[in-house]
Amino acid sequence: MRDRTVKIIIRVIPVLILVFFFLSPFIRNGWDIGAAVLPVNPFLGIGTGLLSSIGGMVEMPRQGPVFSVQDSGLSLDGSRVYVEVMVGNPLPLPIDIREFSGSIPTDGTVLNLAMVQPVSIPSGSSALVRLEGPRPQGLRPGGLTLPSNPKFGDLKMTLSVLGMEMPLDENTIKGVVS
Amino acid sequence: MTAPDGESLNLYWLNFPGIIAGIALMVLPFLDVWWRFTVGDGAVVIGTSPFHVLVESFGIGITSPFLASLNLGLKIIFIYYGLLLLAGSVLRIRDDRRSMADFLVRVSARKLPWLVLWFLVSVAISDVLINHFFSLMGVQANVPYFTGDSVISLGTGLIPLNIPLTQRFTGIFIIAVLVSILSLAASLYQDRVTLVKTGEGLRVRLIPEQPPVVPSPQVETSETAGTGR
Numbered sequence A: 001m002r003d004r005t006v007k008i009i010i011r012v013i014p015v016l017i018l019v020f021f022f023l024s025p026f027i028r029n030g031w032d033i034g035a036a037v038l039p040v041n042p043f044l045g046i047g048t049g050l051l052s053s054i055g056g057m058v059e060m061p062r063q064g065p066v067f068s069v070q071d072s073g074l075s076l077d078g079s080r081v082y083v084e085v086m087v088g089n090p091l092p093l094p095i096d097i098r099e100f101s102g103s104i105p106t107d108g109t110v111l112n113l114a115m116v117q118p119v120s121i122p123s124g125s126s127a128l129v130r131l132e133g134p135r136p137q138g139l140r141p142g143g144l145t146l147p148s149n150p151k152f153g154d155l156k157m158t159l160s161v162l163g164m165e166m167p168l169d170e171n172t173i174k175g176v177v178s
Numbered sequence B: 001m002t003a004p005d006g007e008s009l010n011l012y013w014l015n016f017p018g019i020i021a022g023i024a025l026m027v028l029p030f031l032d033v034w035w036r037f038t039v040g041d042g043a044v045v046i047g048t049s050p051f052h053v054l055v056e057s058f059g060i061g062i063t064s065p066f067l068a069s070l071n072l073g074l075k076i077i078f079i080y081y082g083l084l085l086l087a088g089s090v091l092r093i094r095d096d097r098r099s100m101a102d103f104l105v106r107v108s109a110r111k112l113p114w115l116v117l118w119f120l121v122s123v124a125i126s127d128v129l130i131n132h133f134f135s136l137m138g139v140q141a142n143v144p145y146f147t148g149d150s151v152i153s154l155g156t157g158l159i160p161l162n163i164p165l166t167q168r169f170t171g172i173f174i175i176a177v178l179v180s181i182l183s184l185a186a187s188l189y190q191d192r193v194t195l196v197k198t199g200e201g202l203r204v205r206l207i208p209e210q211p212p213v214v215p216s217p218q219v220e221t222s223e224t225a226g227t228g229r
Helices: A002-028 A033-037 A042-062 B016-030 B065-091 B095-109 B111-136 B171-192
Strands: A067-074 A080-088 A095-106 A109-115 A119-121 A126-134 A153-161 A164-169 B035-039 B044-049 B052-057 B060-062 B148-156 B159-169 B193-198 B201-206
Touching: A002 A033, A002 B065, A002 B095, A033 B065, A080 A095, A080 A109, A080 A119, A095 A126, A119 A126, B016 B065, B016 B095, B016 B111, B016 B171, B035 B111, B044 B111, B044 B171, B052 B065, B065 B095, B065 B111, B065 B171, B095 B111, B095 B171, B111 B171
Parallel strands: none
Antiparallel strands: A067 A080, A080 A126, A095 A109, A095 A119, A095 A153, A109 A126, A153 A164, A164 B159, B035 B044, B035 B159, B044 B052, B052 B060, B148 B159, B193 B201
8 A cells, every 4th residue: 555655656746847847937927928938038049140140241242342452462473463352340240251252453454363261250350361363464563553442353252150151243242342 | 586597696686777777867867958950150059858958049048938947847857767767776676675666667767768759759840840931931941850951042132141051969869869778678677587697607587477486495295204305
């Protein structure tokens, strides 16, 4: 008889625990189902975080110039051209530039440039991106003069915010380098 | 208690798989999540197990009071079942408590396998809902079931956006499956088999349905009277 009672108690204990922990958030929140089930502010995290980053990435190319040429010249052996571009990150999140290439017309010739290595830019900050390309045939020695905001042609840029990639091209990035 | 081969080997009546599974069952709720769903490189991370639900968006943790409470309840319940399994496996050594020992193992040993099964069904349902959610949004997405990578492409006007999605079972889930198998083994071991030390070493033996009837040495029958047996 005693064993039978113990066995019943052993079986009932988990049920009581489950019922208690099932009901306790409702009791604590005055039977407000929304407050008990939903996170404190479900849109604080996923909503604002995701939307602001996607929105920011989408808005960024439309906001105006986010990069400017800082330096340009020829490599030591004179076979390659380099351009250093300062790229700003207006987003509240770090940005990775995974791809950046384009062509700049200068001195009657065209420079075809591509990023040497991916660059990370902290939130609200800027970073120098080095673009390099072969020296065009027509470029006279010491004749590389570029405006601060040159017109890029065939522009390709891939931005990444926490792994979410935004491939941009000339059409999508219009306005940035006008 | 004596082993079926007649040797007095009390320790061999312990339910060893049950002891290990019982301890593992008590530790399991304190380990990490079993399944992780990631958007981007950690832009949004959803990690779940019956004992934890972790939602992080851009480093901000999001907690549902109801789920947190339910997780805590399950944690306590499974620690309790671990204790029962351990107690039943040890108590098996005592003849007078054998019925209670069997009951404790019976009550506790099959709970984790059911929980693992329930968890798998939940993950499958989640994947169905995720795919349904994207199709409602008009987004081309084929999120694989249970584990795998996929990329969804959101077109926001002119600007395309590729969002990688990753889902994986963690090593802790594998541990949970192994503990489940061990729990089931403990249940079988408790009922039917035992470890016995024989001349050839340790052997697994089936426990006979009926205990062997051994005539009491004090009672002498007419045949044995006077024979000295």
